[in-house]
Amino acid sequence: MKYDTIKIDILNASQSLLAMAKDFTYKNISNNLIFIIRIVDNEFNQISSFNERNKLRKKLNESNPILTIENATKEIENIFDQIYEINLYIYKAEKKGLLSKLK
Numbered sequence: 001m002k003y004d005t006i007k008i009d010i011l012n013a014s015q016s017l018l019a020m021a022k023d024f025t026y027k028n029i030s031n032n033l034i035f036i037i038r039i040v041d042n043e044f045n046q047i048s049s050f051n052e053r054n055k056l057r058k059k060l061n062e063s064n065p066i067l068t069i070e071n072a073t074k075e076i077e078n079i080f081d082q083i084y085e086i087n088l089y090i091y092k093a094e095k096k097g098l099l100s101k102l103k
């Protein structure tokens with residue numbers, strides 16, 4: 001991924017992930033993409049309890065603002081030099097919109 005192509009690369013990856021999700025579900029999934037961004041924290045990975053880690057993950061995800069692709073790419077551009085990797089997840093899939101998580 002290059003700085004100049006962040007938006008295109010994320011959209012392409014999102015469309016690929018969306019196509020895979022549609023192939024493996026019987027539900028109707030919207031093509032409307034919205035995003036949340038979460039910075040990985042090393043303290044999070046030090047929690048040994050799987051249940052406690054999941055509770056914290058859910059709390060962190062729900063506390064992050066929901067972003068459009070434009071806003072998500074602007075935030076990523078601001079921290080681009082500090083990024084090691086970007087993980088794209090489907091966080092919620094609903095008829096009205098697909099919430100993807102950039103981690």
